[in-house]
Amino acid sequence: MKLLVCIKQVPDLESRFKANAEGVWYNETDLAFRMNEYDEYAVEQAVQLREKLGEGTELTVLSIGPDRVVEAIKKSLAMGCDNAAHIQDPAASGKDPWQIASIISSYAKGKGFDIIFTGMQSQDRGSAQVGVTVAEQLGLSCTTTIVGFDYDNGTITAKRELEGGIKGVVKLKTPALVTCQMGLNIPRYPTLPNIMKAKKKEIVAIPVADLLSEESLATTASFHPPAKKGGGIVLEGDVADLVEKVIAILKDKTTVLR
Amino acid sequence: MNFELSQDHKVLQSAVRDFVEKEIKPIAMKIDEEHMIPDALVKKMGEMGFLGSYFPEEYGGAGLDVLSYAIVVEEVSKACGSSGVLISAHTSLANGPIYTFGTEEQKKKWLPALNTGEIIGCFLLTEPNAGSDAGGTTTMYKREGDEFVINGGKIFITNGGYLGTGVLFASHDRSLKHKGISAFIVDLKSPGVTILKNENKMGIRGSYTTAFAFDNLRVPVENLLGQEGKGFNVAMDTLNGGRIGIASQALGIAEGAFERALAYSKERRQFDQSISEFQAIQFKLADMYSRIETSKLMIYKAAWLKDNKKNYTMESAMCKMLASEAATYVTKEAMQIFGGYGFICDYEIERMYRDAKITEIYEGTNEVQRLVISKLLLS
Numbered sequence: 001m002k003l004l005v006c007i008k009q010v011p012d013l014e015s016r017f018k019a020n021a022e023g024v025w026y027n028e029t030d031l032a033f034r035m036n037e038y039d040e041y042a043v044e045q046a047v048q049l050r051e052k053l054g055e056g057t058e059l060t061v062l063s064i065g066p067d068r069v070v071e072a073i074k075k076s077l078a079m080g081c082d083n084a085a086h087i088q089d090p091a092a093s094g095k096d097p098w099q100i101a102s103i104i105s106s107y108a109k110g111k112g113f114d115i116i117f118t119g120m121q122s123q124d125r126g127s128a129q130v131g132v133t134v135a136e137q138l139g140l141s142c143t144t145t146i147v148g149f150d151y152d153n154g155t156i157t158a159k160r161e162l163e164g165g166i167k168g169v170v171k172l173k174t175p176a177l178v179t180c181q182m183g184l185n186i187p188r189y190p191t192l193p194n195i196m197k198a199k200k201k202e203i204v205a206i207p208v209a210d211l212l213s214e215e216s217l218a219t220t221a222s223f224h225p226p227a228k229k230g231g232g233i234v235l236e237g238d239v240a241d242l243v244e245k246v247i248a249i250l251k252d253k254t255t256v257l258r
Numbered sequence: 259m260n261f262e263l264s265q266d267h268k269v270l271q272s273a274v275r276d277f278v279e280k281e282i283k284p285i286a287m288k289i290d291e292e293h294m295i296p297d298a299l300v301k302k303m304g305e306m307g308f309l310g311s312y313f314p315e316e317y318g319g320a321g322l323d324v325l326s327y328a329i330v331v332e333e334v335s336k337a338c339g340s341s342g343v344l345i346s347a348h349t350s351l352a353n354g355p356i357y358t359f360g361t362e363e364q365k366k367k368w369l370p371a372l373n374t375g376e377i378i379g380c381f382l383l384t385e386p387n388a389g390s391d392a393g394g395t396t397t398m399y400k401r402e403g404d405e406f407v408i409n410g411g412k413i414f415i416t417n418g419g420y421l422g423t424g425v426l427f428a429s430h431d432r433s434l435k436h437k438g439i440s441a442f443i444v445d446l447k448s449p450g451v452t453i454l455k456n457e458n459k460m461g462i463r464g465s466y467t468t469a470f471a472f473d474n475l476r477v478p479v480e481n482l483l484g485q486e487g488k489g490f491n492v493a494m495d496t497l498n499g500g501r502i503g504i505a506s507q508a509l510g511i512a513e514g515a516f517e518r519a520l521a522y523s524k525e526r527r528q529f530d531q532s533i534s535e536f537q538a539i540q541f542k543l544a545d546m547y548s549r550i551e552t553s554k555l556m557i558y559k560a561a562w563l564k565d566n567k568k569n570y571t572m573e574s575a576m577c578k579m580l581a582s583e584a585a586t587y588v589t590k591e592a593m594q595i596f597g598g599y600g601f602i603c604d605y606e607i608e609r610m611y612r613d614a615k616i617t618e619i620y621e622g623t624n625e626v627q628r629l630v631i632s633k634l635l636l637s
Contacts, residue, residue, distance in 0.1 A: 034272060074269045190273040192307025192320035192330070199266060 003059040005046040005081065005117040006104055006131075007039035009072040010124045017225070024220045025093050026124075035072040038119025040187040041180040045149050046117045047080035048185065052151075058082050060113075064103055065092040070203065077198035078190030084201065089208035095216060097125075101133035102214040107206070108138060115156065116177040120145050131179035141172040145181040261555075263329075270326050274333040277306055286338040289464035290609050293456075295341055304375020308334070308345050313357055318370030324499075325561040328506040332557075335510025336517070339613030340464030342510055346503030347416040347465075348372070352379020355425050355496040356443060359484040368423055368443055378420035380446075381500075382412040382470065383427045383493055390626050392427070392493055393436035397472065399428040406442060406482070408475040411454070416620070418468025419456045421446040425496070427489050439489035443481045450475035461612035498571055499564065500621050501578035505557045508578075508585035508617035512550050515610040519546070519592035522599075539595060546588045553581035572634045579627040582617035589614040 011017070011031040020027040035043075043061065050059040061076040063069045064087040073084045087103055089095075095103075108116065116135075121128035128144075135142030147167070148159025151174075160168045161181050190198070235245050250257045263271065281302055289295050303309060311327040313319025320326075327349060335342030353372045356364060371377040388394035397410025408428050418424075424444045431438040444451075454469040484492045520543060523534035533539050556577035563570035589611040593600035600607040618624050 071265050071268050071272075074265060075273065078269065078273070189277045189306060190269065191305065192270065192273075192311050192322055192326070193315065195266065195270050195273065195307075196315065196321040198269075 001053055001057045001114045002112055003046050003050060003057065003115050003117070004108060004111075004113040005039075005042050005059065005061050005076065006119075006134075007043060007061060007063050007072055007076060008036045008119070008122045009033045009063065009065060009069040010036045010122055013123055019223045023222055023224070025223050028093075033068055033071070035075055036119050036122050036124075038121060038123070038180055038182065039072075040119075041182065041184040042117040042119050043076045043079050043081065044185045044187040045178075045180055046115075047188070049115070049149075049151055050080060050082070060085060062087065062104065062107060064089050064100060064208065066090040073203060074195075074198055075190055077201045077203075078195045079188055080194070082201065084203040086203055086205045087208050087211060088205055092208070094220075096218045097127040097129035097133060098217040099212060099214050101130045101137060103208060103211045104130070104134050105137040106211040106213075108134070114174045114176075115151070116140065116175075118177065118179050120179045120181045128179070131177055135177040138175075138177075141174075141176040142178070143170045143172055143176075144179040146178050147181050147183040149178065149180075149184065267325060267329060270322070271329050271333065274306075274308075274330050277302075278333050278337045282334060282341055283337040286341075287603070287606060287609065289338055289340050291463075293458070293463045295344060295464045299341065300344070300375060300378065303334075303341070303345065309348055309375035309378075310353060310369075310373025311349065313353060313369060313373050317357065317365055318373035319353075320373075323561070323565045324502060325558060325565060328502055328557055328561045331503050331506035332510040332513070332554075335507045336514035338464065339507060339511045339610070340462045342507040343416060343462050343465045343504070344378070346500065346507050347381065348375075348379045350500035350503040351381030351416075351496055352423060352425055354499050355381075355441065355483060355492050358495065359441070359492050360443075363480070364443060364483070372423055378417050378422040380415050380417040380420070380422065380424045380468075381496065382415050382418070382424045382444075384412060384414045385410070386413055390623060392439070392490060395427055395429045395439055396432065397426075397428040398432075399430055399440065399442070399477075401430075401479070402476075404479050406477045406479060408442070408444075408450075408472045408477060411469065411471045413469045414457070414620075415466075415468045415470060417466055418446070418470060419453065419466030421451070421453070425483060425492075427493055430486075434487075436490035437487055439493070440486045441483040441489040441492040442477050443483050444475065444477055446470075448475060448477075459616075461609075461614070461616055463612075497622055498574050501574040501627075502557060502560050502564065502570075504617055504621040505553065505560070505574070505577040505581040508581035508614065509550065509553050509557060511610050511614050511617070512546075512553070512581070512585040512588040515589045515592035515607055515614075516543075516546050516550055518605075518607060519543070519595040523595050526597075533595070542591045542595060546591050549580075549584035549587055553577065553584045556580050572631055575622075575627040575630040578617075578621060579624045579631070582614075582624060585614035585617050
């Protein structure tokens with residue numbers, strides 16, 4: 001079997017973000033980068049399946065971006081992926097989800113991947129479109145936001161997280177693509193011996209120009225921090241009135257009293 | 259010249275950070291209070307490869323380099339100085355001399371269990387009257403047939419309480435001073451080994467500091483480490499490398515205290531502004547960070563020299579001295595920035611302050627480091 005997991009490197013969310021000179025994305029200077037959290041669940045699930053299926057299964061990890069994304073690739077290799085594809089693109093952050101998906105599809109086409117794992121969304125752009133678009137472009141069955149995964153004899157059984165905490169179970173035939181949500185698993189730590197072993201695994205570098213022929217469908221017009229909010233609401237009056245007001249606000253703005 | 263970590267080292271650093279954040283930081287205070295690192299954590303650190311980072315894979319090590327080892331000790335010590343010294347003493351002082359001076363048979367026999375953390379190692383040199391002056395060793399050995407018989411005692415043995423594998427130094431003739439000393443690999447579970455006590459200490463309270471008595475401890479002749487009478491060389495070479503580990507521990511303690519002090523200085527408000535807006539605090543932060551970065555550069559340089567098989571004696575002495583003095587300085591200033599809260603155990607700064615002091619003393623006092631540095635300058 002052939003498995004593919006797609007990962008993105010994103011800035012540490014505790015970073016202080018500033019807009020870049022063009023005002024359409026964040027300035028990368030001085031930011032610390034790490035693997036997108038949802039992609040870690042995807043890697044862990046893919047590695048678990050790889051271990052379950054054993055010999056004869058090959059797990060490839062793919063990432064698009066500048067040289068720094070090799071760090072995230074190496075982490076995935078140390079977690080248990082077999083080999084990697086680094087799609088070299090210093091301008092990946094300026095591409096829209098359609099272009100990113102097209103690059104992945106163009107790479108995966110004809111390679112016969114049985115299952116593709118992606119994160120539910122990236123923590124920086126957060127479009128949640130790349131995985132499903134790849135599935136559509138490659139004609140794969142697809143399900144999203146999975147929190148449980150099982151595979152047996154050509155069929156995936158995935159537990160999905162729905163609105164309001166409700167769960168659903170979906171069965172789909174391979175080839176398929178799943179997008180992974182928090183709660184699916186606890187990603188393993190790359191151990192030192194596995195970091196060493198990862199050094200010997202192959203990382204194929206492919207210039208993005210070899211894979212991308214699509215124009216972007218959407219462009220980012222501006223990137224800016226949220227406007228500063230005013231202070232909280234101060235309620236005044238006697239206690240009975242206050243209780244009524246608080247209940248009204250809770251009913252209106254939250255789900256706790258519904 | 260390039261001062262940036264390689265991508266492989268960055269992957270390692272981030273992996274260790276994640277582990278420390280989830281597995282060590284939440285229990286660091288408990289480790290100090292209970293004077294014990296939980297066995298489960300020791301086991302997990304072994305599984306992570308923290309206890310054999312730079313030894314070859316054929317001996318159960320992770321096969322990485324000394325810089326990786328320094329990074330591991332540094333990151334672990336940011337959260338817990340006790341866990342940091344466990345790794346440092348075990349790796350540099352037990353696995354290290356066996357790897358450097360051991361025969362192929364000795365390496366195959368002893369290293370795999372040490373490198374994977376199944377057994378914890380220690381280094382038995384210090385005695386009540388032989389600290390910096392190792393030539394004063396009074397633990398004696400004599401040969402009887404195919405065995406050496408050892409009598410005497412050792413004190414201040416880091417990791418001794420685990421009763422694992424020790425590298426022990428003993429003399430066969432006190433009049434020969436350091437030339438009478440030999441090194442032995444000993445299984446501390448053998449008959450004749452008694453723990454006199456595990457010391458109650460000011461800092462690194464989770465780490466065992468053990469006093470031993472040896473009463474007719476019998477060691478097979480094949481456990482002689484290096485040549486007979488060359489034990490002093492084994493000890494000096496081992497301590498040389500060990501200084502990089504202790505420097506990394508000190509650096510980690512300093513960084514841990516600095517991170518907390520920096521964050522606190524931005525949160526704490528007095529006179530309608532955060533205290534980080536006062537120049538008195540800003541200057542403290544500048545001094546603290548400069549000492550941290552200076553130490554880090556020297557540690558990484560010493561590690562790089564060792565990895566590249568170059569002489570690193572002076573750099574290891576300098577990095578140990580610089581980092582340990584940075585640790586005591588930074589933790590003291592961090593406590594000052596925290597004010598009264600720093601003195602309260604809940605804020606962890608007081609633990610780091612207590613943990614820092616020993617780094618100026620063990621693995622060669624800083625006075626000995628200055629001796630090493632000046633001797634090399636004037637030789």
